[in-house]
Amino acid sequence: MEFKEKKKTREGFGRALEELGEKNPNVVVLVGDLAESTMVHFFAKKFPERFFNMGVA
Amino acid sequence: MLEISQEKEVRKNPFGYDIDQLKEAALRIRRDIITMLPDAGSGHTGGPLSATDFGTALFFNEMVYDPKNPKWPDRDMWFFSFGHVTPVHYSLLAEAGFFPKRDLLKFRKLDGHLQGHPSCQDTPGVEVSGGSLGQGLSIAVGAALGSRIDKHPRRVYCLMSDGEQQEGSTWEAVMSAAHFKVDNLCGLIDFNNAQIDGKVENIMGIEPLYDKYKAFGWHAIDIDGHNYKQILDALAEARTVKGKPTVILCRTYMGKGVSFMEDDYRWHGKPPKKEEAEKALIELGTTYEEWYQHLLNH
Numbered sequence: 001m002e003f004k005e006k007k008k009t010r011e012g013f014g015r016a017l018e019e020l021g022e023k024n025p026n027v028v029v030l031v032g033d034l035a036e037s038t039m040v041h042f043f044a045k046k047f048p049e050r051f052f053n054m055g056v057a
Numbered sequence: 058m059l060e061i062s063q064e065k066e067v068r069k070n071p072f073g074y075d076i077d078q079l080k081e082a083a084l085r086i087r088r089d090i091i092t093m094l095p096d097a098g099s100g101h102t103g104g105p106l107s108a109t110d111f112g113t114a115l116f117f118n119e120m121v122y123d124p125k126n127p128k129w130p131d132r133d134m135w136f137f138s139f140g141h142v143t144p145v146h147y148s149l150l151a152e153a154g155f156f157p158k159r160d161l162l163k164f165r166k167l168d169g170h171l172q173g174h175p176s177c178q179d180t181p182g183v184e185v186s187g188g189s190l191g192q193g194l195s196i197a198v199g200a201a202l203g204s205r206i207d208k209h210p211r212r213v214y215c216l217m218s219d220g221e222q223q224e225g226s227t228w229e230a231v232m233s234a235a236h237f238k239v240d241n242l243c244g245l246i247d248f249n250n251a252q253i254d255g256k257v258e259n260i261m262g263i264e265p266l267y268d269k270y271k272a273f274g275w276h277a278i279d280i281d282g283h284n285y286k287q288i289l290d291a292l293a294e295a296r297t298v299k300g301k302p303t304v305i306l307c308r309t310y311m312g313k314g315v316s317f318m319e320d321d322y323r324w325h326g327k328p329p330k331k332e333e334a335e336k337a338l339i340e341l342g343t344t345y346e347e348w349y350q351h352l353l354n355h
Contacts, residue, residue: 033220053260055252055260055263056252
């Protein structure tokens with residue numbers, strides 16, 4: 001694996017989740033009121049029908 | 058069992074402010090909140106400002122405590138279940154005299170005693186450490202039950218956010234409080250309809266909340282959480298309710314008091330920058346420099 005630039009861990013996570021969403025239509029994301037903080041909002045924007053914000057739970 | 062004083066006159070709020078005095082105190086609290094945040098560089102602004110008015114009513118009219126003796130056995134108890142609103146919690150404690158106001162300037166600093174989320178090991182007046190949402194009401198029910206076993210006249214107050222009403226653990230506590238008929242318990246919900254990701258009604262709605270609490274066996278009161286007459290009347294009503302706990306739904310605005318923060322969920326979890334704080338403090342009738350000095354000297 002080659003490292004090209006420094007990024008936030010959560011950004012890597014969020015972008016990877018977005019990529020997984022494209023590759024696999026069975027991927028569904030649930031989040032507890034932290035969509036931006038955990039950066040799953042990339043996924044949410046692209047696949048709104050497969051994204052659920054469950055609130056503080 | 059704790060030793061309880063039998064003298065009735067002892068059980069009263071140490072300030073007993075009237076509505077005008079409460080409004081003046083709330084203005085000082087809002088100034089404190091804004092002034093302590095820029096240097097901290099992180100922290101919450103919106104929730105503390107929405108909870109300021111009913112918080113001020115509790116500390117300066119309603120609750121029984123002794124700021125010079127935080128563990129006074131006769132005291133009422135309060136729990137900030139939404140622990141992250143420490144800027145208002147600490148400002149209220151400092152205004153009441155639990156510690157000097159200058160300590161607020163060390164908020165979230167290594168050499169201060171005011172952590173971002175409340176820590177009972179560090180801060181006088183903090184009953185339990187907290188911040189993990191949805192936990193406070195369970196603790197408050199326990200304190201209310203314990204007080205009843207001790208035949209203690211205290212009242213227990215649990216301050217919650219509206220976002221916390223999404224938590225399953227909150228409803229376990231709601232059910233147990235009704236089942237055990239803890240009428241010495243009063244919940245207050247800061248219903249500002251905002252949470253970190255957006256408007257509560259858009260993220261995961263909690264309405265009709267009044268009906269939910271009623272259905273769960275509570276006495277419920279729905280008020281304007283910035284109207285002091287309504288707040289004081291609701292607290293007085295709660296004291297007369299027997300056989301069930303009371304919840305007061307305080308309808309509020311996030312960021313109340315500062316025009317560019319009001320009703321904007323984006324102010325949930327960020328502090329104002331210094332320029333923003335300066336702007337806010339002018340709206341609150343002072344300046345950053347003036348209030349910073351005020352805190353240093355008190």
